[in-house]
Amino acid sequence: MIETGFQKPKYLECDYESLTETYGRFSAQPFERGYGVTVGNALRRVLLSSIPGAAVTNVRIQGVLHEFSSLPGVVEDVTDIILNIKSIPLKMEGQKPMRMYLKKSGPGEAKAADIEHDSDITILDHDIHIASLDKDGQLDIEMVVRKNRGYVTADRNHDPELSIDFVPLDSSHSPVIKVNYLVSQARVGKRMDYEKLELEIWTNGAITPTEALGQAAKLLRDHLIIFLNIVDEPIRKEAVQEKKEIPYFSQIDILSKPIDHLELSVRSNNC
Missing domain, CATH: 2.170.120.12 (DNA-directed RNA polymerase, insert domain)
Structure with missing residues (x-):
């Protein structure tokens, strides 16, 4: 039987025995194959570059x-x-x-x-x-x-x-000194092809690893939320205006207008 539903992380674990003001180890599972690297790399880049x-x-x-x-x-x-x-x-x-x-x-x-x-x-x-x-x-x-x-x-x-x-x-300015992430196998039922994401975060003490991880996740969410607002409608093409034939005498009137009446820009007038 083909499973079409996505497995998403159900909980986030923290290693409280090693948790300090400057170091933290976190893990989340299960991820679909490939999503552990996707999420881990994104969090690592944001943690190192975007925490004030x-x-x-x-x-x-x-x-x-x-x-x-x-x-x-x-x-x-x-x-x-x-x-x-x-x-x-x-x-x-x-x-x-x-x-x-x-x-x-x-x-x-x-x-x-x-x-x-x-x-x-x-x-x-x-x-x-x-x-x-x-x-x-x-x-x-x-x-x-x-x-x-x-x-x-x-x-x-x-x-x-x-x-x-x-x-x-x-x-x-980054208070995050170093970030490591590791992706390993995770089991769901009888299947072993899911992933577990482990994150290690070191800071200089200006912010705790827990706070840094929360800020990084919020930044990613804020950047992705705009993509949730896409309306499921076909792209609307601009209405093509029907060509209207201009009477002959009207064409003569238009072509006979003085340049001063055409409201051209200064650059066009100087050409």
């Missing part, structure tokens, strides 16, 4: 006009300092740009824990190394934090409202 997050987009370092400079008394050059700043995982409430500040004198190590920020910003890893300073070293850094999604180039982060000594940075 916060990142440093512009930075001003006192005494530095470009990122290829160096600072006296600081071991790292400006390029390394900027790379360390970009690696700081952040969580931000609201949508408006915000500022963070780092002022440090040597000798010693400047870490993410030394950064001053508003209560709407959370630094998720205070141990991130920023720079090493000797006894004469000083750091005075101002950072702009914005919320966005995916990878944003420095050109797009350029803000003409900021002073010229602010350097725009490439920024990665």
Whole structure:
């Protein structure tokens, strides 16, 4: 007997023993053959590219006009300092740009824990190394934090409202660090040709894996819902107007009209 009904996932399982704020393992079954890969790949791409997050987009370092400079008394050059700043995982409430500040004198190590920020910003890893300073070293850094999604180039982060000594940075806003999916066989009754989808999600702590998966599924749904509104009607062709014969004298009147009366565009008049 030929079965025409589609098997669809009946439940979503979560491995609560391994679930943390930054890692989660989920599974769903059964899928028709091929649908596990289709759904798994779509979710993975959305998770990695489209979940919004916060990142440093512009930075001003006192005494530095470009990122290829160096600072006296600081071991790292400006390029390394900027790379360390970009690696700081952040969580931000609201949508408006915000500022963070780092002022440090040597000798010693400047870490993410030394950064001053508003209560709407959370630094998720205070141990991130920023720079090493000797006894004469000083750091005075101002950072702009914005919320966005995916990878944003420095050109797009350029803000003409900021002073010229602010350097725009490439920024990665995705709070999802890594996603793996695995498709294996699933059994329904006596049939073994169905599929089970397993997802592993790692985040930086700005969002939980459960929240990230829910947001990704909602984004996919919102993009597909428009296709549900297709009306099952044949495509309507534009009505073809019947050609009407124009009387001879009317043709003469039309052809004899002055150009000024034809309401042509300026470009046509100049031809």
